[in-house]
Amino acid sequence: MAWIESHQSLKDHPKTRRLARRLGISVPAAIGHLHCLWWWALEYAQDGSLAQYDADDIADAMMWDGDSQQLVQALVHAGFLDETGDGLRIHDWRDYAGRLIEQRERAAARKREMRQAYEDGVIDQVRARDGSICRYCGKTVNWKDRRGPDGGTYDHIDPNGPSTVDNLVVCCRSCHSRKGARTPQEAGMRLLPPGKHQVRSRSVPDPNQNGTGTNLPTVTVTQTGEENNPPPPLRGASPHGGDARPADRGATNPPDEQSGRVRRMIPHEAIKDAWNEICGAAGLPRVQVLSAKRRQYLTARCTELARYFGEQVYTVDWWRGVFHRVRGSPFCMGAGGRGWRATFDWLIERREAVVRLIEGHYDRVADAQTAFERTREQFQPGRTDEDFAGWRKRGGGST
Ligand SMILES: [Zn+2]
Structure with a gap:
């Protein structure tokens, strides 16, 4: 979950008071609008640049009903926005979101590195050495299990170390999540010696051998029957996996090593199909295309709802x-x-829609109206939204 740093000095800071005066609003209201801007920027202006947005977008992001030009001028005057040659920027954005940005950059770098490790055959070498035995608890991991505690993954022994054969070990998910972003010592865990495997001399795997087991050396460890069933390698995997079938998708997602969690396999396509079958058939708009954005929303909702x-x-x-x-x-x-x-978009784009639906808020029309409005309030502003366009005109503008 994304978050920003909110300093207690904001309340008394002359900038905040200046903004409140300029806009003719209370200081708590100014603080609220500012937070809306920052939270929105975590998603839509991650580098702090507002160059691609106009005053109306900014007002929408800040849930500001008044004059948008006046708002932007007041933000610049108070020092919350900087006017640069490349358009508006959020002042000192790194101070608010620096940790998050760094975290995201580290996670992205780690993912790139892991993909490279697969491509370079590093992972093959790790598998050749460790087989399917978790190097922390010694149990046999199940490579077919994409999310359970017995499923297999790869752990960086030193969480800040490189993705090399020496720093990567086969690990069950249970141990992986217990260890988190810590060294074995810090986590109070012991690294078991590898099995009897030898690290293969061939460092670049044959791309034609696609995880059928033939590209692994003969395995001498007897604790496991899994050796003939290694996971498909991640060659050519893309983060959003195109139209890979759900069953394949888990295999093409490298583990999210940075956060110590493993990316869950979400059957995006099957969920879309179920919507069309159940709701589409009943007359609601069918989903034709599962765009990257929709996948992201679905992933975000699943993670949250879990x-x-x-x-x-x-x-x-x-x-x-x-x-x-x-x-x-x-x-x-x-x-x-x-x-x-x-x-479909209404359901997956908003944090609370599914929860309220399940809680029964939409069962009666009268209750639903209230729930709908509350959901709308939590809707992240700043995006085009056909669902709410009509609502804003009628309800939102009280016409
Ligand atoms: Zn384990």
Whole structure:
């Protein structure tokens, strides 16, 4: 979850007071609008540059109903925005989001490095040495298990060290998450010696050998029957995996080493198909294309919802249940009388829509109206949104 640093000095800072005076609002209101800007920027202006946005976008991001030009001028005057040759920038953005930016950069670098490690045959060498035995607990990992505790992954012994044969070991997910971004010593864990495997001399694997086991040396360890079943290597994998089938997607995602967690396999395509089958067939807009953005939203929602509902949110069945609730809700089906109907995007783009749906807020039309409005308030501003365009005109503008 993304977050910014919010200094207690903001409340009394002359800049904040200047902004409040300029806009004719209270200091707490100014603080609120500023936070909306910063939170929004975490997603939509990660480098702090607002060059691609106009005053209306900024006002929308800040949930500012007044004059957008006046707002931007006040922000510049107070020192929260800088006017540069390349357009507006958020002042001292790194101070607010520096840690997050660094974290993201580290995570991205680690992912690139791991992909390179697969391409360079480093991972093959690690597998040749460790087989399918977790180097921390000694149990046999299951390479087919893409998210359970017994599933296999690779651990950086020194979390800040390079992705080399010496620093990578086969590891079960259970040990991997227990260890986190710590050294074995820091985590109070012991690194077991590798099996009887020898590191292969050939460093570049044959790209035609696609994880069928033939590119691994003969294995002499007997604790496991998994040796003939290594995972497909990650060659040519892209972060969003194109249209790979769900079953393949887990295999093409390198583990998210930086955060110590493993990227979950989310059956994006199957979830989309279930929407079309359940809600599309009932008259709601069908999803034709699962764009990268939609995949990202779906991933974000799954990750979030897993905290409340557990691992089941990564299954199509769980989403089918959600879609049946959509279909069972008169409000979602358009009975609200304002011409609004639920869409796939509405459901996945907002943090609270699914939760409120499950809690039954949309079961009765009257309740649904309130829930809808609350969801709208939490909707991250600054994006084009057809769902809410009509709503803003009618409800939001109270016409
Ligand atoms: Zn283990």
